[in-house]
Amino acid sequence: MSLLSDLINLNLSETTDKIIAEYIWIGGSGMDLRSKARTIKGPITDVSQLPKWNYDGSSTGQAPGEDSEVILYPQAIFKDPFRKGNNILVMCDCYTPQGEPIPTNKRYQAAKIFRDLLLLKSHGMVNILIVIQFGIEQEYTLLQKDVKWPLGWPVGGFPGPQGPYYCSAGADKSFGRDIVDAHYKACLYAGINISGINGEVMPGQWEFQVGPCVGITAGDQVWVARYILERITEIAGVVLTFDPKPIPGDWNGAGAHTNYSTKSMREDGGFELIKIAIDKLESKHKEHIAAYGEGNERLTSRHETADINTFSWGVANRGASVRVGRETEKNGKAIVELECTNTHYLLLVKTFSTMDKGNSSNSNNDVPNYRRATRIEEQKEYQERRWREHEKNLNRERRYDWYKKYYTEPQPIPQQQPKPYLSCEPTHWTVYEKIYNFNGDHTVTCTRCAQVFNYKENILRDHYHEHKRHDENEQRARDIETQMIIKERNEEMDCKQKIREEEARKKRLKKSEQKLREMNKRDELRQIAANRMAEIEKEETEAAFWNEAAQFVDNSVPSNQQEDDAAFWNEVAQFADNTGASNQQQPNDEDEQPWWDEILQHVDSQNL
Structure with missing residues (x-):
């Protein structure tokens, strides 16, 4: 593992000018992050x-399979706390080719507002770009990996009641602090303005705060901070x-409590402007709740939340929709905190477009109505609804034209004589076509076989069944x-x-016989x-x-007697032949010694 860690922490700047850029974007659910x-x-x-890049949108639920390419536009860069060095994290938003x-690209709406403000400020039309500040407090929960139960909770059970855990320390009250501290330092390294x-x-459950940030950077920094937290929890298992x-x-x-303030709110007398802004928020309460994402059922007026259906505000009141700090009331200037969820880019749009509307610093008639940018989705839905109504009207007109042609306008009697039944196979099923006579009666013509009948229900029914039986046959x-073709x-x-199986069997048998012959030959x-x-x-x-x-x-007979006793040696050889040596049989260990004893006895008998 130490070698793996060393490889992960290699410093690329010492050997190459290449860097690694991690492109990050929001997935199809609007809450998941991909990279x-x-x-x-x-x-x-x-x-x-x-450079721009692309990915397979059909795999993230953001594009159909037949046209799956989605383009990534880089929007913000941060230092990479995992690869370090010159490597970077890149926050992107998504576009079609x-x-x-x-x-699912909610950033586009917020970026358009602040981009237009930058353009207007460059022409001297507004002077509010650098004073709109956001601070977002993102809450999250850490779960055990295998059971999906909160960290520190007994599996399948519950801890003691809430109370001793908020901002606490101790192994029995604080769970996951090493993850939180690692995230805190990683965000600071990346250049995120994390404030606590x-x-x-x-x-x-924990919380981190990002801000104060100006404009669209608030959303970018929160999303990248969430990505870094996802990576750290992945490492920690x-x-x-959220x-x-x-x-x-x-x-x-x-x-995700969101703090909002303008320069005028932070100056003397800003508390009165805060009250005016709160009144504007109250008038758009339901519109904001609809834009704040899913899961707002938690807003029940319990557990430090406001009721989802009722707007409220108060000083130091954690059960209100908008909470004003006690220090703000005392000093008469500060910030305002909103009770929100996780759709950060839409939050920037809704908050700015609601509070900024009608401010004296932005009351110039030449300034466009920025609230229109928040209604893009509503306009798309309205256009789709109008198109569906148009299609419905067209279908209604087509049906009326058909009815007028075949049921109201008199038609001449066909000149052709009734034809016999034709056994042609139909390409579609249309049985009858009414043709009116001048006297008001009408006949019917079968489009299958061109036979003409007077309008009588039993005749038409029988003819219909005749066609049907023919088709069934x-x-x-x-x-x-x-079935016969399939069977054959x-x-x-x-x-x-x-x-094929027989050929394979014969081939195996032949191979076995050849192998057996080879084995027999080797045995021979x-x-x-x-x-x-x-x-x-x-x-x-x-x-x-x-x-x-x-x-x-040689060892038994003296050398001086060898020449004189030639007859003796002949006698010894003759004796050896008689005792079995001439039979060319090798003596075994049992009879070898008696045989030699017999020879020695014969030698002794000759007095040698």
């Missing part, structure tokens, strides 16, 4: 130096959730023919399969070799025997 990395030439100091923002962290009311109500019952939920015949094809395939060669070795060994044994006998005799 992938690419190698580019560095260092990168501005987002405009980065034609350059249109996809439906704290433990929340429910055990296993813990599950991260679910507004992860545990039902008498437990606090998780939200033909269909039955086709089915039988198809299956039989042919079975026959071919049997032939081994037997021949063994026999030859036995013969050689026998010859060597006999030669050794006679050498030993000669040596023994």
Whole structure:
């Protein structure tokens, strides 16, 4: 593992000018984060130096399979706390290949407002760009990996009631602090303006604060901070959730309280402007709740939340929709805190467009109505609804034209005579076409066989069933023919399969026979070799025997008597032949000693 850590922490700047850029974007649910990395030439100091990229939108639920390419536009860069060095994290938003923002791209709406403000400020029309500040307090819950139960909770059970866990310390009250501290430092390293962290009311729940940030950067920094937290919990083996109500019952939920202020609110007399802004928020309460994402059911007026259907505000009141700090009331200037959830880009749009409307610093008639940018989705829905109504009207007109043609306008009697029944196969099923006579009666013509009938229900029904029976018979015949073809094809395939199996069996048998012959041949060669070795060994044994006998005799007879006793040696050889040496049989260990004893006895009997 130490080697793996060393490889992960390699400093690329010492060997190459290439860097790793991790492109991050929001997935199809609007809450999930996706990312992938690419190698580019560095260092990168501005987002405009980065190229666009693409990904498979059909795999994230953001594009159909037949046109799945979604384009990533880099929007903000941060230092990468995981790869370090010159490597970067890139926050992107998503567009179609034609350059249109996809439906889940909520950043586009917020960025358009602040981009237009920048353009207006450059022309001296507004002077509010640098004074709109946001601070977002993101709450989250850490869960155990295998059971999806809050960190520090007994599996399947519950801890003690809420109360001792908020901003607490201790192994029995604070769970996951190492993850929180790692996230805190990683965000500071990345360049995120993270202003603090704290433990929340429910055990296993924490909060980090980002801000104050100007304009669209608030949303970018919160999303990248969430991505870094996702990566850290991945390393720690813990599950991260931003679910507004992860545990039902008498437990606090998780939200994203948002602080908003302008320069005029932070100056003397700003408290009165805060009250005016709160009145504007109250008038748009339901519109804001609809834009704040899913999971707002946690807003029940319990567990430090406001009622979802009722707007309220108060000083230091955590059960209100808008909370004004006690210090703000005392000083008469400060910030205002909103009770929100997790749709940060829409939050920026709604808050700015509601509070800024009608302010003296932005009351110039030349300034466009920025609230229109928040209604893009509503306009799309309205256009789709109008299109559906248009299609419905067109269909209604088509039906009326058909009725007018065939039921109200008199038609001439056809000049052709009734034709016999034709057994042609229909391409579509249209049985009758009414043709009116001049006297008001009408006949019907079968479009299948061109027969003309007076309008009588029983005749038409019988003719209809005649066609139907004919079609059923033909269909039955086709089915039988198809079944026969399939049966013949299956039989042919079975026959071919049997032939292939028989050929394979014969091939295996032939191979086995050849192998057996080779084995028999090897056995024969081994037997021949063994026999030859036995013969050689026998010859060597006999030669050794006679050498030993000669040596023994040489050692037993004096040398001065050798020439005089030639007859004796002949007698010894004759005796050896008589005792079995001439039979060329190798004596075994049992009878070897008596045989030599007999020879020695014969020698002694000659008085040598």
